[in-house]
Amino acid sequence: AQSVTQPDIHITVSEGASLELRCNYSYGATPYLFWYVQSPGQGLQLLLKYFSGDTLVQGIKGFEAEFKRSQSSFNLRKPSVHWSDAAEYFCAVGGSGGYQKVTFGIGTKLQVIP
Amino acid sequence: DTEVTQTPKHLVMGMTNKKSLKCEQHMGHRAMYWYKQKAKKPPELMFVYSYEKLSINESVPSRFSPECPNSSLLNLHLHALQPEDSALYLCASSQEAGGSPLHFGNGTRLTVT
Numbered sequence: 001a002q003s004v005t006q007p008d009i010h011i012t013v014s015e016g017a018s019l020e021l022r023c024n025y026s027y028g029a030t031p032y033l034f035w036y037v038q039s040p041g042q043g044l045q046l047l048l049k050y051f052s053g054d055t056l057v058q059g060i061k062g063f064e065a066e067f068k069r070s071q072s073s074f075n076l077r078k079p080s081v082h083w084s085d086a087a088e089y090f091c092a093v094g095g096s097g098g099y100q101k102v103t104f105g106i107g108t109k110l111q112v113i114p
Numbered sequence: 115d116t117e118v119t120q121t122p123k124h125l126v127m128g129m130t131n132k133k134s135l136k137c138e139q140h141m142g143h144r145a146m147y148w149y150k151q152k153a154k155k156p157p158e159l160m161f162v163y164s165y166e167k168l169s170i171n172e173s174v175p176s177r178f179s180p181e182c183p184n185s186s187l188l189n190l191h192l193h194a195l196q197p198e199d200s201a202l203y204l205c206a207s208s209q210e211a212g213g214s215p216l217h218f219g220n221g222t223r224l225t226v227t
Contacts, residue, residue: 100214
């Protein structure tokens with residue numbers, strides 16, 4: 001069975017500081033990995049995804065993530081956080097089937113302080 | 115702007131009411147999904163339609179009845195709900211290909227009184 005662990009429920013960073021959100025996954029084969037962001041009262045928006053190729057993937061809004069197979073990790077990073085990045089971040093794992101039975105992590109709430 | 119449109123944005127209904135949630139996408143996606151999200155929790159999959167056929171029902175109570183009238187529309191019919199069904203209901207769509215990301219609507223905030 002596939003699963004995702006986001007060990008940090010809540011993270012607070014200062015505006016302009018760097019950010020790393022952790023994600024560990026469990027999947028029997030090569031997984032599709034995703035990061036989504038959700039602002040309050042909104043749906044989820046895809047930040048980036050990984051399946052194969054370069055293990056460092058670039059996404060929207062200046063985010064990037066690095067896939068490390070040996071650590072079963074897919075951590076999300078941003079060099080300089082903006083106040084508008086405050087939101088809930090979900091890591092997710094999916095398979096290669098036609099439609100996506102995606103498993104989401106519990107989410108990490110990011111608070112940005114001035 | 116989201117490419118998946120959900121209506122209404124907010125809905126308050128009594129336990130004896132019948133109501134419907136609607137979702138529409140025009141991206142040509144052939145997979146459509148209903149998720150339920152409680153506060154401070156991740157989305158939970160309820161139903162998946164693939165090519166307008168119900169492919170996954172995650173043991174959802176029968177008071178929730180999905181319908182996919184065509185490839186662009188997805189409905190969720192609600193009847194005799196309980197207060198614990200109050201949540202954000204999210205619709206999503208994706209291409210029918212491995213690894214295709216989900217495109218979410220902004221959801222319907224449902225309150226059952």
